[in-house]
Structure formats: C-alpha cells, structure tokens
Amino acid sequence: MFNLTGKNILVTGAAGLLGLEFVFSLIKYGATCYAIDINIKELKKLELKLRKKNLSKKLQIFKIDITNTKQLIKFEKNLQKKNIFIDTIINNASNNPPPKKLIKSSWHKDIDVNLTSVKNIIDIFSKKMIKNKTGNIINIGSDLSVIAPDQKIYADIKNYIKPLSYSVTKHGIVGITKYYASLFGKYNVRVNCLSPGGVFNNQNKKFVKKVSKYIPLGRMANKNDYNGFIVFLSSNETKYMTGHNLVVDGGRTII
Amino acid sequence: MSKLKCAIVCGGTYGLGFEITKYFVEKKIKVIVLGRGKKKLDEIKRTFNKNLVETYKCDLSKIGEVNSIFTKIKKKKNIINYLICNAGNGKNTFVLKKTYQDYINAFNQNLITAVNPIEVLIYKKNFKDLKIINIASIAGDFKGSAPLPYSLAKNSLINYTKEISKVFAKKKILINSISPGHIFQKNNNWYKKYKSNKAKIKKFIDNNVSLKRFCVPGDIINVIDFLLSKKSDYITGIDIKVDGKSN
Numbered sequence: 214m215f216n217l218t219g220k221n222i223l224v225t226g227a228a229g230l231l232g233l234e235f236v237f238s239l240i241k242y243g244a245t246c247y248a249i250d251i252n253i254k255e256l257k258k259l260e261l262k263l264r265k266k267n268l269s270k271k272l273q274i275f276k277i278d279i280t281n282t283k284q285l286i287k288f289e290k291n292l293q294k295k296n297i298f299i300d301t302i303i304n305n306a307s308n309n310p311p312p313k314k315l316i317k318s319s320w321h322k323d324i325d326v327n328l329t330s331v332k333n334i335i336d337i338f339s340k341k342m343i344k345n346k347t348g349n350i351i352n353i354g355s356d357l358s359v360i361a362p363d364q365k366i367y368a369d370i371k372n373y374i375k376p377l378s379y380s381v382t383k384h385g386i387v388g389i390t391k392y393y394a395s396l397f398g399k400y401n402v403r404v405n406c407l408s409p410g411g412v413f414n415n416q417n418k419k420f421v422k423k424v425s426k427y428i429p430l431g432r433m434a435n436k437n438d439y440n441g442f443i444v445f446l447s448s449n450e451t452k453y454m455t456g457h458n459l460v461v462d463g464g465r466t467i468i
Numbered sequence: 469m470s471k472l473k474c475a476i477v478c479g480g481t482y483g484l485g486f487e488i489t490k491y492f493v494e495k496k497i498k499v500i501v502l503g504r505g506k507k508k509l510d511e512i513k514r515t516f517n518k519n520l521v522e523t524y525k526c527d528l529s530k531i532g533e534v535n536s537i538f539t540k541i542k543k544k545k546n547i548i549n550y551l552i553c554n555a556g557n558g559k560n561t562f563v564l565k566k567t568y569q570d571y572i573n574a575f576n577q578n579l580i581t582a583v584n585p586i587e588v589l590i591y592k593k594n595f596k597d598l599k600i601i602n603i604a605s606i607a608g609d610f611k612g613s614a615p616l617p618y619s620l621a622k623n624s625l626i627n628y629t630k631e632i633s634k635v636f637a638k639k640k641i642l643i644n645s646i647s648p649g650h651i652f653q654k655n656n657n658w659y660k661k662y663k664s665n666k667a668k669i670k671k672f673i674d675n676n677v678s679l680k681r682f683c684v685p686g687d688i689i690n691v692i693d694f695l696l697s698k699k700s701d702y703i704t705g706i707d708i709k710v711d712g713k714s715n
Contacts, residue, residue, distance in 0.1 A: 214697065394713045398678025410702075429637030434702055441699025450694065453649070453687035455679055456713035460706055464637050467630045467705035 226306030410462025479555030633705030649711030
C-alpha cells in the first residue's frame with residue numbers, strides 16, 4: 214500500500230514510546246530514519262532488532278538535545294556534508310512526564326521542548342526543502358490539541374493536575390502546523406499534524422478504566438495504533454494534504 | 469454467499485463517484501452502485517466486469533426508495549463491508565437569490581442522501597466490519613466561497629458523521645468524512661471554468677490554495693484506501709481535509 218523507499222526521515226524523540234514505534238514502521242516501509250533523542254539507549258536496542266532483519270543500515274542514531282540550537286545546526290551541516298537531504302521531519306519529541314507526582318512549574322521546559330524546538334527544527338531543515346521544492350513535515354500533537362484535559366481523570370493521583378503548559382503547547386503545535394503549511398505550500402513543502410489520543414502503557418487498571426469511558430471505541434490506544442497513520446502521512450499518498458490536524462483518538466474528542 | 473468483500477457507493481456513476489467505483493473494481497471488491505441516472509448506471513455496467521458490479525436506480529433522498537433498494541440488496545445475500553456516501557449536488561445552489569426551496573434542495577441532495585443509506589443499512593443489519601466514509605467538502609468548513617445552502621448542508625454532514633460515530637462506535641462501526649478541495653476532473657465544473665478562462669482560474673487557485681494546484685480524484689482515492697484499511701482502525705468521527713490548505 215505504501216512505499217517509503219528513498220525517503221530520509223528525521224524523527225525527534227525517537228527513543229520514546231511512540232518514537233520507537235514510528236521509527237520501526239517507517240523503516241519497515243523502506244525509509245531511512247535519522248533518529249534523534251537525548252537518551253539513545255532504547256534506540257540501540259531497536260538497532261539490534263533491526264540487525265536481525267538486515268535493516269540496521271536504515272537506522273542512523275544521534276544523541277542530540279533538540280533544545281540546543283547549536284547542536285541542531287551542527288547536525289544539519291554534517292548531514293549536508295554527506296549529501297543527505299532530509300525530505301521528511303517528524304517532530305515527535307514532547308515533554309509529557311507520566312502523571313505520578315506534582316511537577317513543579319514545567320512551563321518553560323514544555324515551551325522549549327514542545328514548541329520552540331519544533332520551530333527551530335523546521336527553520337533549520339526546511340531551507341533545503343524549499344530549495345529542492347519538496348518536503349514533508351509532520352508535527353505530533355495530542356487529543357489535547359483540540360480539547361481541554363478533564364482533570365477528573367487524574368483525581369486519584371495526589372497533588373496532580375495536567376499542566377496548563379501541555380495544553381498550551383499542544384494547541385500551539387496546531388498553530389505552527391497551519392502557519393508553516395500556509396507559508397511553505399508554494400514550495401511544495403507540506404505540513405500536517407498527527408494528534409494521538411492516550412496510549413496504554415501499563416497504567417494502573419483503575420486509571421485505564423476511567424480513561425476508556427471517555428473513548429467511544431472503549432479503549433486506550435495501543436502503542437502501535439498510530440503506526441499506519443505516520444506511514445500514511447509520510448507517504449506520497451497524502452501529497453494534497455497540508456495544514457491538517459489528523460486527530461486519531463478512538464473518538465475521544467467528538468464527545 | 470459471496471466470499472468477495474462488498475461495497476456500496478452512493479452517487480457512484482460519474483465524477484469522483486465513478487473513480488471510487490473504479491477503485492473498488494480494481495481491488496476486486498464487489499461494488500453496488502446507486503445513482504439517479506439510468507443512462508449512467510448502464511454505462512457503469514458496460515464499463516466494468518459484471519461479476520463485480522451491481523447497479524440500482526435510486527433517489528437517495530427518498531427514504532422509501534432507499535428502503536426498497538436495500539431490501540433487494542439484502543435479499544441477494546450481500547454482506548456490506550464498506551459504504552461510501554458520495555451523492556451530492558452543488559449545482560442548483562449557484563444562484564444569487566437563494567430561496568427557501570434552495571436550502572431544502574441542498575439539504576436533501578447533500579445530507580439526506582447520506583443519512584438515508586446509512587440508517588437503512590444499519591437497520592437492515594446486513595453488514596460486517598463496516599466502515600463508512602461520507603464525502604463532504606471544504607465548503608462544510610465555509611471555505612472556497614461556495615453558496616451558503618451547500619456549505620450548510622456539507623457542514624451538517626460533517627457534524628452528522630461526528631455525532632453518529634459515538635453511537636456506531638459501540639457496534640464497532642467506524643465512520644469518518646473526507647472534505648476534498650477544488651476537484652479538477654474532465655468535464656466537471658472546475659474543468660469547464662478553467663477551459664473558459666484559464667488565467668482567472670489559475671489566479672484563483674494561486675491565491676486560495678497553499679499547494680497551488682487543484683485536487684485530483686487520486687488525492688481522495690488515496691485517503692479512502694487508507695481509511696478502509698486495517699491500518700486506520702483507531703479513527704472515527706473525524707473529518708479529513710484533503711484540500712492543499714485552501715482558504
């Protein structure tokens with residue numbers, strides 16, 4: 214159905230729960246992934262898994278802090294020297310710690326990771342896309358990019374509420390998406406957002422049951438539920454989609 | 469009972485609908501085409517493999533007709549896997565002075581033509597792993613300067629999709645809509661407009677579509693193909709815009 218052969222895809226936050234899934238799926242469909250994260254331990258494990266399938270050459274791992282612009286510029290220059298053109302960017306990195314304890318003001322960190330770094334990455338890597346008149350940028354939002362969190366979900370977690378900064382940054386991601394889609398359309402560079410709902414990650418049963426009641430399909434997402442969507446948006450089959458926020462949440466946001 | 473998968477395409481005889489019918493035939497999926505024009509339905513029969521295509525003349529805005537056609541479909545032991553509601557009409561509403569009847573017509577032709585087949589099929593229960601796609605329009609988002617009755621009807625179709633998806637989710641029926649941008653296809657409205665004044669239409673697209681080109685049927689078929697696949701089983705109630713970011 215899809216063929217990503219020949220595509221060079223930059224994935225940020227690649228060692229995260231969804232990041233690893235995305236990288237594996239994109240490689241499975243033929244892409245070469247340039248996977249960046251501050252912690253690359255999980256990516257090394259993925260590399261071993263890919264080696265068994267003779268696909269490890271399709272994964273390039275880089276330890277990079279996306280909030281450090283100098284590191285990003287240096288990384289881009291190194292790729293240029295090797296004549297590697299990143300034609301697709303997946304801005305997946307996000308600061309979203311599990312709701313276990315009260316987190317003291319994460320405002321600045323959330324803005325830095327979830328918004329500023331996305332803007333910086335787009336600015337740095339889009340220059341070549343504009344020059345080549347082709348490119349594809351996918352930002353990862355959240356169901357909270359269109360609705361407010363219902364704090365009742367977290368009522369059993371002592372002293373915790375979903376931070377304002379998370380809502381603000383995820384709504385902001387949609388704004389970034391529309392802004393750049395409008396700006397870059399004439400260069401045939403398209404920009405979309407994929408907004409996933411909550412992912413099951415061994416949370417306690419009570420929490421999962423409570424969240425599932427909010428979802429018409431009656432369950433949280435499995436971590437691989439979004440793989441098809443990331444491959445779909447990365448593929449040429451969506452070449453007329455731009456500026457769209459694709460919400461994939463089992464119906465959570467229609468309630 | 470046929471082992472083939474089975475789809476119903478409402479308004480499947482010409483334009484985008486014809487391309488959707490063709491898509492199913494190429495995928496070796498049996499397709500039941502519903503349309504108002506006998507001539508065009510006969511043309512479909514002549515064009516495609518008879519074993520894969522069944523046609524019925526039906527005014528989808530009339531519940532009685534829909535009910536009787538769906539009874540026939542059920543009697544033939546068809547189990548429906550996909551329902552594509554593509555019937556619609558924006559032509560009659562291109563008037564400066566809109567009357568009450570224009571609004572009624574727009575809703576009948578663009579909303580009720582989807583509501584009737586969906587609700588009758590659910591009532592008849594001859595479906596399995598059902599996925600429904602409604603073809604809306606960017607006019608439903610009040611973009612593209614379409615006439616108000618048409619825009620309101622398409623907006624209602626998007627919201628109908630969203631609301632009904634909650635009920636259908638319990639039955640594991642997935643329903644989404646696609647909002648295409650300005651579709652360019654041989655002999656359609658945009659084709660004719662472009663042929664009559666190339667410079668004007670080119671300027672319009674340049675000014676209003678970020679990707680600076682028309683939508684072509686293939687752009688929509690790709691999204692339909694994805695929505696009908698197993699890869700998209702966690703999405704429901706959503707409207708997907710395939711419009712090159714139009715104003």
